[in-house]
Amino acid sequence: MSNAAETTVRHLPEEILLKVFSGVSDTRTRNSLSLVCRSFYCFERRTRSSLTLRGIARDLYLIPTCFAHVTHLDLSLLSPWGHALLCSSSTADPHHLAQRLRDAFPRVTSLVVYAREPTTLHLLLLSPWPELRHVRLVRWHQRPPSSPAGSDFATLFSRCRSLTSLDLSAFYHWPEDLPPVLTANPAAAASLRRLNLLKTSFTEGFKSHEIESITASCPNLEHFLVACTFDPRYIGFVGDETLSAIPSNCPKLSLLHLADTSSFSNRSDDDGNGGEDARISHETLVALFSGLPLLEELVLDVCKNVRESSFAMEVLSKKCPNLRVLRLGQFQGICLAIGSKLDGIALCQGLRSLSIHGCADLDDMGLIEIARGCSRLVQFELQGCKLVTEKGLGTMACLLRKTLVDVKVSCCVNLDTAAALRALDPIRDRIERLHVDCVWNGLKDSDDNMGGGLLNFDLNDPNGGAEIMDCFGDEECEDPSKRKRQRCEYGLEGDDSLVQSNGNGYYGKNWDRLRYLSLWIKVGDLLNLLPVAGLEDCPNLEEIRVKVEGDCRGQPKPAESEFGLSILACYPQLSKMQLDCGDTRGYVLTAPSGQMDLSLWERFFLNGISSLSLNELHYWPPQDEDVNLRSVSLPAAGLLQECYTLRKLIIHGTAHEHFMNFFLKIPNLRDVQLREDYYPAPASDMSTEIRVGSCSRFEDALNRRHICD
Structure with a gap:
């Protein structure tokens, strides 16, 4: 018995312990395991494959040297946030810092770095990591106008000739910078397998000749994502010629994502009934689908009408049998729903994820036919389809009850919040992720949303079907x-x-499996009606995203003192929140008489947030577009200070240094970042909001505090 009592987990064979530690992904759990004993510490370090550094890069001794087995290294969040990593102002010797990073992490194969200036990559890759295969560049600031064209990428392609993946989706650059560099480095371009150019800050995106040049230089691409324009009014729009060139140049594509830059804007009221048509013929679509037989994921967010596309969708189902993810923007006639025979997109029976945007002629019958044909759907998104009603969505939910767990319903005039939630009742006990628009349509606190039933027919009544x-x-x-x-x-x-309903059309009492909830709400509306609409009982909801959008200018002063965040306290497991007011516009200290400036609006939005037990908060402050400023105000800093349970606070904007000091009073706050990820980020460093010294002093003060765990 004594020997058995002395046997612990440490006595397990090393191979088993390595498997156990490799299966633990949560960072805090891994850190706790490493503190148990010396052997656990060694196992944790040997199995750690991903690491994100934060802190002050100027102190070389702070660079950890015990993570020699790390293969994915993220340097994009090193403070001072958004400034050059390797510059004389932050480090005494940038060459020495670059060498220390390469020595501390010798096995890096995937690198993420904030490259504000071309010299950052030049210094970091003077002696490149021999196994480097994947690179993601981040830059929120403007491209230095004095830099030669292509200088941001010249070093990368000249030194990393075995690069297989390049992600520029968060890198502010000019579209004309990349094609010449790829042409000048044919060996490096030919090795690329994944290229992400889906930059949301572009106004016009990549032009047709640039896309043709990129695909011609990278014939082995398997994943290609690019922002472009399909509007025929613009020079370089994407049309038949470009779409025909893509399968000819890159026949191995398994993921193709072509998105019009206007699709990155907030919400579109275009229902597809008017406006110009895209210059995309049916023959070109057929040729595109026929030339990409390996396609598994396809996104065509055109934002210009592609009419009578049912036949093209049938060709897609035949020519691309491995297709699993499909997103279509403003494709009309995708499903004719004539008779009981399946047609159009309903023949893509292998789909797991389907997103339909701006389909003007999609009605309830079409939606039901899609549900019949695409019976394996796990994720479904419906946006801007104005003919779909509660009845059609509810029937679709019935048909897909066994598979559907992720739903987004947005901009559908016949589906306000209450109607959408009633329609989703058949999967209420199964759904895990949900997005709805907060459109109350006269709903009041006293309204009883449980009456009326889900569908207007009884499945058990022979005459009711x-x-x-x-x-x-x-x-x-x-x-x-x-x-x-x-x-x-x-x-x-x-x-x-x-x-088995409960007599009023509802199939369950709560949203048992809902883990993530996303909401859109217009400026001036309140969140208070969310439980009344049907989301009163979400016992396992862990994360919520609230996007507030609209123009505060001209809005009357709210009658209530708070937006309604305190109502979210009814969700006991809620620990993560994204509060996005970045597309809320107003006045910064220039409000006319009778109008509220943004500081008062921020107080309105954040009132009540202290009643939530949040561990992580992402906050996008509202902005004044006239001065390109998104900054935390004094009332906002004071209200955020009252979130005593926070461990991680990410502000997607700027803040004054003395406002940042408020956050030091949050007892368990471990990680604070300012991300100027709005485009273009302010280039001036003279303000105390973004001064390097201000960020560094706050980081030092944050690290000096004692945190219990």
């Missing part, structure tokens, strides 16, 4: 037994979970 049978195109069938057989065939009968 006539309406859904009409949707399936069997209007002439009047035999109740035949209708019953068809309901079994379509999956509406035989699953007890579909027919």
